[in-house]
Amino acid sequence: MSAPARPPGSTAPSVPADASAPVNDSGSPDAGPPAAEGESITIRNGGFWNDQASKRIEAHGGGFLQVGDTWYWFGEDKSANGAGFKAVNCYASKDLGTWTFRKAIITRMTAPELAASDRIIERPKVTYNESTKQYVMWLHWEGQNYAEAKAGVFTSATVDGDYEYKSAFQPNMNMSRDDTLFRDDDGKAYFLSAANENADLILYELSADYLTIGRQVATLFKGQKREAPALFKDRGRYYLITSAATGWDSNQAKYATATSIEGPWSALQNLGSGTTHDTQPTYVIPLRGARGTTYVYAGDRWQDPDLGSSKYIWLPLEVDDMGHLTLDYYPEWQLNAVAGTWSADDGFLPQDEWKLVRADSEETSAENGRASNAFDGSASTLWHSQYTGGAPTPPHEIVIDLGVTYRLEALRYTPRQDGQDHGNVGDYAVYVSDASDQWGTAVAMGTFAAGSDAKLVRFSAAQSGRYLRFVASREIMGREWTSVAELDLTGTRM
Numbered sequence: 001m002s003a004p005a006r007p008p009g010s011t012a013p014s015v016p017a018d019a020s021a022p023v024n025d026s027g028s029p030d031a032g033p034p035a036a037e038g039e040s041i042t043i044r045n046g047g048f049w050n051d052q053a054s055k056r057i058e059a060h061g062g063g064f065l066q067v068g069d070t071w072y073w074f075g076e077d078k079s080a081n082g083a084g085f086k087a088v089n090c091y092a093s094k095d096l097g098t099w100t101f102r103k104a105i106i107t108r109m110t111a112p113e114l115a116a117s118d119r120i121i122e123r124p125k126v127t128y129n130e131s132t133k134q135y136v137m138w139l140h141w142e143g144q145n146y147a148e149a150k151a152g153v154f155t156s157a158t159v160d161g162d163y164e165y166k167s168a169f170q171p172n173m174n175m176s177r178d179d180t181l182f183r184d185d186d187g188k189a190y191f192l193s194a195a196n197e198n199a200d201l202i203l204y205e206l207s208a209d210y211l212t213i214g215r216q217v218a219t220l221f222k223g224q225k226r227e228a229p230a231l232f233k234d235r236g237r238y239y240l241i242t243s244a245a246t247g248w249d250s251n252q253a254k255y256a257t258a259t260s261i262e263g264p265w266s267a268l269q270n271l272g273s274g275t276t277h278d279t280q281p282t283y284v285i286p287l288r289g290a291r292g293t294t295y296v297y298a299g300d301r302w303q304d305p306d307l308g309s310s311k312y313i314w315l316p317l318e319v320d321d322m323g324h325l326t327l328d329y330y331p332e333w334q335l336n337a338v339a340g341t342w343s344a345d346d347g348f349l350p351q352d353e354w355k356l357v358r359a360d361s362e363e364t365s366a367e368n369g370r371a372s373n374a375f376d377g378s379a380s381t382l383w384h385s386q387y388t389g390g391a392p393t394p395p396h397e398i399v400i401d402l403g404v405t406y407r408l409e410a411l412r413y414t415p416r417q418d419g420q421d422h423g424n425v426g427d428y429a430v431y432v433s434d435a436s437d438q439w440g441t442a443v444a445m446g447t448f449a450a451g452s453d454a455k456l457v458r459f460s461a462a463q464s465g466r467y468l469r470f471v472a473s474r475e476i477m478g479r480e481w482t483s484v485a486e487l488d489l490t491g492t493r494m
Contacts, residue, residue, distance in 0.1 A: 039336070040334040040335060040336040040343070041334065041335055041336075041337070042332060042333070042334055042335075043314050043330075043332070043333055043334070043335055044331070044332050045311075045312075045313045045314065045315070045329075045330065045331055045332070046311065046313075046331055047311065048311060049099075049311075049312055051091060051098070051099045051100060051101045052098045052099065052100050052101075053100075053101065055101065056079070057073075057091060057099060057101075057312070058075070058076070058077040058078060058079050058087075058089050059073050059074065059075025059076070059077075059089050059090075059091055060075050060076040060077075060078050060282075060300050060310055060312075061075055061076045061122050061123040061124070061282050061300060062074060062075030062076075062124075062282050062283060062298060062312075063075070063123075063124055063125035063126055063180075063181065063282075063283055064283055064285050064298070065126050065127065065128070065135075065159065067128070067159050069094055070092050070093070070094050071092065071093050071094075072090055072091070072092055072102075072126070072159055072160060073090070073091040073092075073093070073099065074088060074089070074090050074105070074124045074125070074126055074137070075088070075089060075124065075282075076088065076089075076121065076122060076123075076124070077089050077104065078307045078308050078310055079308055080308070081306060081307055081308035081309075082307060083120055083122075083307065084118070084119070084120060085108065085114065085119040085120055085121040086107075086108075087104035087105075087106060087107045087108075088104065088105055088106035088107075088121060088124045088137075088139070088163075089101065089102075089103075089104050089105070090102040090103060090104075090105045090159075090160045092160065102160040103160060103162075105156070105160060105161065105162060105163050106121070106124075106137075106154060106163050106165075110154075110162070110163065110164075110165055111164075111165035113165060113168065114165065116143065118143050118144035119142070119143065120140075120141075120142035120143065120146070121139055121140070121141065121142070121152065122139065122140040122142065122178070123139055123140045123178055123179050123180070123228075123282065124137050124138075124139040125137065125138055125139065125179065125180055125181035125283075126159070126181070127181055127182075127183045127189055127210065128159075128183075129189075129209060129210045130187065131208065131209065132209050132210075133157070134155045134156070134157060134209075134210075135155065135156045135157070135158070135159050135161075135163075136153070136154075136155050136189075136209075136210040136211065137153070137154040137155070137156075137163055137181075138151055138152070138153055138179060138181045138191050139151070139152045139154075139179065140152070140176065140177055140178060140179050140193070141168040141176075142177075146177070148168075149170065149175035149176055149177055149195075150168045150169055150170050150176055151168065151169060151170070151171055151176040151179065151191065151193060152165075152167070152168045153165075153166040153167050153168070153211055153212075154166060155211070166211060167211075167212075171191070171193070171202070171204055171213045171216075172202075172204070172213060172216050174195040174196070174202055174216075175194075175195045175196060175197065176193040176194070176195060176202075177193060177194040177195070177198060177227065178193060178194045178198075178227040178228050178229065179191060179192060179193035179194070179229070180192050180193075180229045180230055180231050180283070182231045182232075184233070184261065185233070188205060188206075189205075189206040189210045190203060190204065190205055190206065190217070190231075190261065191203075191204045191206055191213070192204070192220075192229050192231060192240075193229075194226070194227040194229075194245070195219075198225055198227055198245040199222070199223050199224075199225055200219050200220070200221065200222050200223065200224075201219070201220040201221055201226055201227075201229060201242065202216065202218070202219050202220070203216075203217040203218045203219075203220060203261070203262075204216055204217060205217050217261070217262050218262055218263050218265075220240070220256075220263075220265055221242070221256070221265075221268065224268070225244060225245040226242035226243070226244065226245070226254070226268075227242060227243055227244075227245045228242060228243040228280045228281050228282065229241070229242050229281075230242075230281040230282060230283050230284045230297075230298075231284075232284040232286055232295065234286070234293075234295070234319050236259065237257055237258070237259055237323055238257065238258045238259070238260075238261050239255055239256075239257055239284070239319070239323075239325065240255060240256050240257075240258075240265065241253055241254070241255045241271060241281045241284065241297075241325075242254060242255070242268075242281070243276065243280045243281055247304070248302040248304035248307075249302075249304070250275040250276055250278045250279060250280060250301070250302070251274075251275060251276065251280075252270055252271075252272075252273075252274050252275070252276060252418075252419065253270075253271040253272055253276035253279075253280075253281055253327075254268035254269060254270055254271060255268065255269055255271045255325050256268050256269070257323045269324075269325075270380075270418055271325055271327050271380070272327035272328075272329070272380060272417075273329070273379075273380075273417045273418070273419075273452075274417070274418060274419030274452075276299065276327070277299075277313060277315065277327070277329040278301050278313070279299030279300060279301050279313045280299055280300050280302060281297065281298075281299050282298050282299060282300055283298045284296070284297055284298070284317060285298060287335070287337060287340055288340055289336065289337060289338055289339045289340020289341065290338060290339050290340065291339040291340055291341055292339070292340045292341055293340050294316055294335060294340050294341060294342045295316070295317040295318075295319060296314050296315070296316065296317065296335070297314065297315045297316070297317040297327055298312070298313075298314050299312070299313045299314070299315075300312060300313070301313050315327055315328070315329060315330060315333075316328075316330070316333060316335075316342045316344075318378070326378045326380045326381070327380060328378055328379050328380060329379075330344045330346070332344070346488075347490065348412065348488035348489060348490055349402075349406065349488070349489045349490065349491060351375045351376070351377055351488075352403075353402065353403025353404065354375045354400055354401065354402055354403060355400070355401045355403065356371055356372045356375075356398070356399075356400060356401075357399040357400060357401050357436050357467065358398075358399050359371030359383065359396075359397065359398040359399070360385075360392070360395075360396050360397050360398075361385040361386045361392045361396055361482075362383060362384070362385065362386060363384045363385065363386050363387055363388060365388040365389070366387070366388045367384065368381065369382065369383060369384030369385070369386075369483075370383065371383045371398050373484075373485075374398055374400075374470075374484040374485075374486060374487050375400060375486065375487055376486075377486075378486070379414050379417045379485045379486050380417065380418075380485075381485070382416045382418075382483050382484060382485045383398065383482075383483065383484045384422075384423055384481065384482070384483045385423065385480075385481050385482040385483070387480075387481060391480045391481065392480070393480045394472060394473055394474055394475060394480065394482060395471050395472060395473040395474075396471075396472045396481075396482035397469060397470065397471040397472070398469070398470050398484070398487075399436055399467060399468070399469045400467065400468045400469075400470075400487070401436065401466065401467055402465075402466050402467065402468060402489075403466070404466060404493060404494070405434065405464060405465060405466045405493075405494045406464070406465070406466070406489070406491045406492065406493055406494060407462050407463070407464045407491050407492050407494055408432055408443075408459065408462065408463050408464070408465065408468075408489055408490070408491035409458065409459055409462050409490045409491045410456055410457060410458045410459060410489070410490045410491075411430050411444065411456075411457045411459075411468075411470070411487065411488070411489055412454050412455065412456050412457070412486070412487070412488040412489075412490075413425060413428070413448065413454065413455045413457070413470075413484065413486075413487060414454040414455075414484070414485040414486040414487075414488070415448075415451070415452050415453075415454075415455075415483070415484075415485060416452070416483045416484075416485050417452055417485055419452075421450070421452075421476060421477070422479070422481055422483060423475060423479075423481035423482050423483025423484075424448075424450070424452075424475065424476040424477075424483060425448050425472040425474075425475065425476065425482060425483075425484070426447055426448060426472075426474040426475055426476040426477075426478075427445075427446070427447050427448075427472070427473045427474035428445060428446065428447070428448060428457075428470065428471060428472055428473065429442040429444070429445040429470075429471040429473065430442060430443050430444040430445065430457060430459075430468070430469070430470055430471075431443060431468070431469035431470075431471070432463040432464070432465035432467070432468060432469075433465045433466075433467045433469070434464075434465050434466055434467070435467065436467045439469055442471075443459045443460075443463045444457045444458075444459050444460070447474075448476070450476055454486075462491065464494060468487070468489065470484070470487055472484075
């Protein structure tokens with residue numbers, strides 16, 4: 001699969017003033033010189049990220065804010081290797097290719113209340129108040145065993161200055177844990193945090209100075225135990241991403257949408273893999289550029305109990321015209337901040353010219369199981385054979401027109417990535433031809449192993465052709481279904 005230059009339907013969105021910050025990771029100490037204006041930078045996931053001084057970036061549970069031509073990243077310092085509070089750090093980047101450590105903007109010396117031995121500070125988020133000319137930070141304020149469950153408020157006259165402690169309290173007498181801060185287009189600011197022992201999420205509109213609660217807006221997903229909220233807006237539609245409440249362990253992220261921040265909000269829908277690519281969300285950064293808008297999903301890959309070894313995972317988040325989100329994993333991808341575009345080359349043939357010729361069965365009533373999902377560039381969608389109103393038995397097959405003739409060397413089959421195994425292919429056969437109705441002998445056949453990892457099938461000899469036929473003759477558990485997240489090919493164009 002070769003990723004698009006930018007997510008579809010992402011031009012000219014409505015972007016909150018404090019959430020338009022593009023971000024990146026230069027990756028490693030050998031990332032090289034800063035990228036020149038207009039150049040793409042490479043985001044590398046899975047390893048530690050370092051600043052310009054080759055020191056590890058410590059900014060977990062982070063928030064992001066753009067001020068002029070500089071982007072700021074605020075987050076928790078986990079270098080003490082525990083949940084206990086050490087500092088809130090601030091990093092800055094002008095070129096998006098390197099990050100510079102500015103300072104620890106909140107420490108145990110900031111206020112006596114922070115010096116408590118059991119103090120815990122998490123998920124700091126910052127916005128700017130135009131009226132008071134103050135940068136305002138809201139965060140999760142805790143004590144021993146997470147018993148306080150409060151929101152903490154800090155302010156500073158400069159974005160990277162020493163933040164002053166204002167208060168810590170339970171909003172409207174509600175518990176408050178994992179949180180986010182969001183400023184809308186009209187200048188109103190909102191605070192959202194987990195409440196009721198993490199069973200609910202409560203949304204509040206802040207006062208005009210952003211220092212206190214103005215009103216309680218809504219309780220979201222009551223009793224569904226969602227946390228780690230990340231809220232953004234695209235073209236008048238609000239998107240809220242959350243994780244399940246499973247401590248430091250990763251789980252299935254879900255998202256909901258609304259045309260008004262007050263709701264009603266849609267039902268929750270799965271996002272990414274069953275473990276959200278082993279991450280927990282912290283923020284979504286809309287990056288608006290000259291040729292489009294890229295949304296960057298920023299997540300933490302927690303390493304419990306060695307929290308000091310936790311890593312950052314940033315991925316392109318695709319938003320389509322129907323309000324659907326797609327989050328696929330890329331170990332390495334490119335981001336052009338000026339253009340607002342992204343790309344990823346995983347070594348497989350581009351699918352832009354591919355077209356569906358036929359499929360014997362697809363489910364379109366109970367879910368979007370269209371056969372074309374098998375080559376749409378996203379492992380978050382899938383082709384699923386029919387199961388509503390009858391379930392035809394295998395074999396199930398799909399025929400694809402590749403657009404031009406290729407000399408093909410291998411096929412990769414990616415099973416569904418939502419934690420289910422329904423329809424995962426067991427026995428298979430692959431055919432390549434210059435005609436869509438003449439196939440001859442299979443170029444590869446065999447049995448896939450169980451599991452959700454991608455399976456690569458190398459052909460015994462390179463095969464030329466324009467048409468691909470993939471036949472699933474048996475489901476992994478012998479059931480009647482077939483499902484395919486993605487079919488990819490390697491080879492050369494002829």
